[in-house]
Amino acid sequence: MKSISLIAVTLALGSTTYAASIPKSARAAETSSTFDYYNGTCTSEKVRIRKEWRDLTGSEQKAYLAAENCLISLPAKSGLAATTNRFSDLQALHRGMTNTAVGDIIHDVGQFLPWHRYYMHVHETLLRQECNYTGPLTYWDERLDADTGDMFTSPMWNSTGFGGNGIGSDGCVVDGAFANYTEHIGPENEDTEYCLNRAWDNSWAVEMANSTVIYDICGGYNTYSPWWYCIAELAHKGVHTAVGGVMADIKSSPGDPMFFMHHTYIDKVWFDWQKGDPTSRLYQISGPAINESANAEPAGGYPNTTLSYVLSSDEILPNVTVETVMNPMGGYLCYDYLT
């Protein structure tokens, strides 16, 4: 039911074990202007700047969409079940991580944000190495649209971009760069042929992704666990649900190229929060390492996500630790956001 109100959601958040003992306070004093993020091999000459879709030129937008379609045109390499092309390797990787021996290890866990940051890097690496993409990585600044009250008037949602809402009884996307794309992974754990589909719910997204949610409700938390959980449950889940269709499928959602626009944005929201107090937040990690809803509590309690927790992409790229991806300018990663 969509009648659940934001207030109900935030109350539910308040009752979690994460939020219970942690004081809410205003955003930390700005220290980021003097903080030096560059580390290891990442330098100001090398750093790549990620840009919002509307900050790309028309030809940059075209090149990005073409690179995504290039991944779709390349053969699968991962060997993961039901894959049909290189883009679907990423989808299968994501679904596989929701189906491990201990359940979903990439959502509702402390490594939710680090794993998805790494996953965006895997996606970017394939675009650059296998499809010769040389432009900026891009994202959808959902807050800009939520604040206007209409999520779906952004120029990305048109026939020269990612296409519009689904139509017909199956909600198929029939315009844009991915018109009539056939999915083979999903829904959820099934492997069937179905169309890339969407079912927009504007009011839900507006309620979950606006500035009040990002800055006042979630942004009031100074520590990682309640902050991460707030963003994951509100802005993150809200926009998955609001785009609907494939995007609302927690397992197979990377079958909609919009997934990467959404999660690169969520990554930016995280880096922005880290920048709010980098001394304490840049390497701050916590939360359960296994899904509490999918596992009985082990003797000694649930293990916590730490900086040494290992992130996997099923060998598409080598494994890395959480610590490796905490700083987007830390060496292994080398990017920043334009705004």
Ligand SMILES: [Cu+2]
């Ligand atoms: Cu995910």
